[in-house]
Amino acid sequence: MTPAIERWTSDDPHDARLARGATGLLRTFNEAGVLTAADVHVARRTADVVGEDDETVRLAVALAVRAVRQGSVCVDLGSFGDGGGGGAVDAVGTGGAGTDDVPLPWPAAGGWLDRVAASPLAERSVVRADLGLLYLDRYWREEQQVHDDLVARLGAPAPAVDEPLLERSAARLFPGDAYAEQRAAALSTARRSTTVLTGGPGRGKTTTVAGLLALLAEQAEHSGGRRLRIALAAPTGKAAARLQEAVADALGARPEPGRPEFTADDRRRLSGLQAGTLHRLLGWRPGSSTRFRHDRVGRLPHDVVVVDETSMVSLTLMARLLEAVRPDARLVLVGDPDQLASVEAGAVLADLVTGLGERDGDVVAALVTDHRSESAAITRLAAAIQGGDPEAVLAVLAAGDGVVELVHPDDEAGLTGLQDELTRHALDVRGLALAGDAAGALAMAERHRLLCAHRAGPWGVAHWNRQVERWLGEASGAYLGAAAGAEWYPGRPVLITANDYGLGLFNGDTGVVVAEGERLRAHVGGASFAVSRLGDVETLHAMTVHKSQGSQAETVTVLLPDEAAPLLTRELFYTAVTRARRRVRVVGTPDAVRAAVERRARRATGLAARLRG
Numbered sequence: 041m042t043p044a045i046e047r048w049t050s051d052d053p054h055d056a057r058l059a060r061g062a063t064g065l066l067r068t069f070n071e072a073g074v075l076t077a078a079d080v081h082v083a084r085r086t087a088d089v090v091g092e093d094d095e096t097v098r099l100a101v102a103l104a105v106r107a108v109r110q111g112s113v114c115v116d117l118g119s120f121g122d123g124g125g126g127g128a129v130d131a132v133g134t135g136g137a138g139t140d141d142v143p144l145p146w147p148a149a150g151g152w153l154d155r156v157a158a159s160p161l162a163e164r165s166v167v168r169a170d171l172g173l174l175y176l177d178r179y180w181r182e183e184q185q186v187h188d189d190l191v192a193r194l195g196a197p198a199p200a201v202d203e204p205l206l207e208r209s210a211a212r213l214f215p216g217d218a219y220a221e222q223r224a225a226a227l228s229t230a231r232r233s234t235t236v237l238t239g240g241p242g243r244g245k246t247t248t249v250a251g252l253l254a255l256l257a258e259q260a261e262h263s264g265g266r267r268l269r270i271a272l273a274a275p276t277g278k279a280a281a282r283l284q285e286a287v288a289d290a291l292g293a294r295p296e297p298g299r300p301e302f303t304a305d306d307r308r309r310l311s312g313l314q315a316g317t318l319h320r321l322l323g324w325r326p327g328s329s330t331r332f333r334h335d336r337v338g339r340l341p342h343d344v345v346v347v348d349e350t351s352m353v354s355l356t357l358m359a360r361l362l363e364a365v366r367p368d369a370r371l372v373l374v375g376d377p378d379q380l381a382s383v384e385a386g387a388v389l390a391d392l393v394t395g396l397g398e399r400d401g402d403v404v405a406a407l408v409t410d411h412r413s414e415s416a417a418i419t420r421l422a423a424a425i426q427g428g429d430p431e432a433v434l435a436v437l438a439a440g441d442g443v444v445e446l447v448h449p450d451d452e453a454g455l456t457g458l459q460d461e462l463t464r465h466a467l468d469v470r471g472l473a474l475a476g477d478a479a480g481a482l483a484m485a486e487r488h489r490l491l492c493a494h495r496a497g498p499w500g501v502a503h504w505n506r507q508v509e510r511w512l513g514e515a516s517g518a519y520l521g522a523a524a525g526a527e528w529y530p531g532r533p534v535l536i537t538a539n540d541y542g543l544g545l546f547n548g549d550t551g552v553v554v555a556e557g558e559r560l561r562a563h564v565g566g567a568s569f570a571v572s573r574l575g576d577v578e579t580l581h582a583m584t585v586h587k588s589q590g591s592q593a594e595t596v597t598v599l600l601p602d603e604a605a606p607l608l609t610r611e612l613f614y615t616a617v618t619r620a621r622r623r624v625r626v627v628g629t630p631d632a633v634r635a636a637v638e639r640r641a642r643r644a645t646g647l648a649a650r651l652r653g
């Protein structure tokens with residue numbers, strides 16, 4: 041059975057995705073909404089340069105470009121077509137059409153990749169055929185490099201540790217049975233140079249990292265060496281701030297029987313620990329988003345590099361990180377492999393867990409015990425989503441214990457309840473912002489998060505931002521929001537959408553606009569700015585699930601789109617639900633829930649297979 045292929049649809053003959061002047065198969069697949077103009081353009085240009093006129097080869101290159109655009113690293117040509125019989129096409133584009141099966145003239149799968157491999161495009165290394173997959177050269181090289189660097193790290197001698205001291209301190213920092221799982225993970229991590237530490241929310245990852253760092257800092261001091269140089273990093277500023285706070289909380293927690301005991305010496309050794317973004321750690325270079333100051337030649341000075349939220353790290357960023365970490369430094373990659381993968385191409389964390397896990401099980405330390413009992417229903421919901429059983433998910437949602445609930449989009453009372461809660465929340469943020477209480481407004485803004493799968497459409501971020509602004513405006517007797525000609529207003533929650541190294545702001549940072557006398561200032565990431573200085577910023581009454589990665593809120597409302605939406609996947613649903621600490625409201629039909637649980641966000645990559653060896 042041929043899997044349906046996602047395509048865009050449009051009634052507009054001037055749609056920018058239509059490639060002017062395309063011919064042959066490229067034209068057919070462009071007009072069918074499988075390829076965009078950009079895919080066609082790259083394929084045509086590269087093929088023209090080397091004089092490749094085999095249409096099936098051109099189509100293969102365009103599909104490789106398309107694959108990267110959609111988050112894959114490569115494309116499996118064998119997955120298309122039906123041995124040449126033509127494949128079904130699933131129409132799901134902006135035109136909002138439903139499912140429509142259109143046969144397409146797919147080249148016969150047998151021999152297609154071989155033809156590409158024998159073409160001048162492969163000879164000139166524009167594309168690579170490897171592992172039965174087709175890559176654009178850059179991604180093949182990055183995947184190969186990530187594999188080589190990881191394998192080299194695994195083959196290097198284990199770092200020296202003082203075992204008796206390690207065991208003694210581990211018993212202090214991870215006491216008794218309650219911390220046995222984390223103790224084992226920390227000990228294993230301390231004894232190796234590379235570890236992937238996995239676990240869902242509340243599984244004690246940060247607690248493990250804090251204890252591990254204390255263990256390693258103590259080892260460094262006792263071996264007579266200098267102070268341990270530690271890098272704590274995350275893909276977004278928000279996630280980095282959360283990591284830093286959580287580690288600081290763990291280190292500073294009041295001693296209690298049965299709890300980790302951090303001594304004054306531990307705190308001294310780890311004093312001044314700061315977390316930052318991965319981009320900042322690697323050293324941003326003006327004019328390049330894929331090359332950094334630290335690389336294979338100018339390695340990072342750190343002895344230990346801990347990366348949190350690794351699921352958000354793309355293949356390119358992982359390649360840059362691995363080449364920058366000293367071969368003898370410890371690398372600890374922390375994350376939840378069940379979450380959505382990076383926005384850019386790759387599914388690195390999931391690949392590492394499968395690939396490295398099969399190669400050497402000890403590399404992956406999995407934390408599975410849930411330590412947040414107050415949100416057990418959220419844990420049950422997340423587990424049911426992971427388990428892939430839609431009826432189990434619906435049963436958890438129906439149990440109605442006040443922690444998780446499902447609101448049908450036709451349930452007027454339910455939607456009125458949602459409107460009331462969103463309005464009250466926005467009013468609370470605004471009240472604090474009007475009073476000049478920045479810390480209060482920021483904390484309040486974090487209490488509820490409205491998450492959407494899409495940016496556009498009736499269940500998208502843009503619509504719901506306008507909606508909440510309208511409700512807030514009505515409730516507060518003011519015209520608020522860009523639609524009402526008042527883009528900036530006290531209580532406007534904001535999301536930074538691009539890195540601004542000058543201002544020290546990062547894509548994904550969140551904040552709120554606060555009144556200071558007559559003026560408005562945006563408080564973001566511990567600093568405040570005149571609102572006129574912020575360029576790339578969006579309103580944050582609602583946000584996409586993708587953007588919410590690396591952050592959490594007390595209550596989360598997830599708006600599920602129509603079941604046909606291809607973005608609606610198990611990974612998206614799981615990520616959305618696990619943003620909540622205390623309460624989750626899912627707005628959607630039971631069919632949307634079923635579709636979300638059953639559809640996987642599959643990405644084509646060869647990394648897991650490469651690592652398996």
Ligand SMILES: Nc1ncnc2c1ncn2[C@@H]1O[C@H](COP(=O)(O)OP(=O)(O)OP(=O)(O)O)[C@@H](O)[C@H]1O
Nearest residue numbers: 218219239240241242243244245246247248411412
């Ligand atoms: N072994 C344990 N026994 C009891 N409580 C624990 C244990 N480990 C962690 N906790 C507590 O559980 C909560 C979650 O732990 P932690 O923050 O380390 O998890 P996490 O995996 O980093 O979670 P998240 O990714 O959601 O932030 C914290 O309040 C922590 O103090």
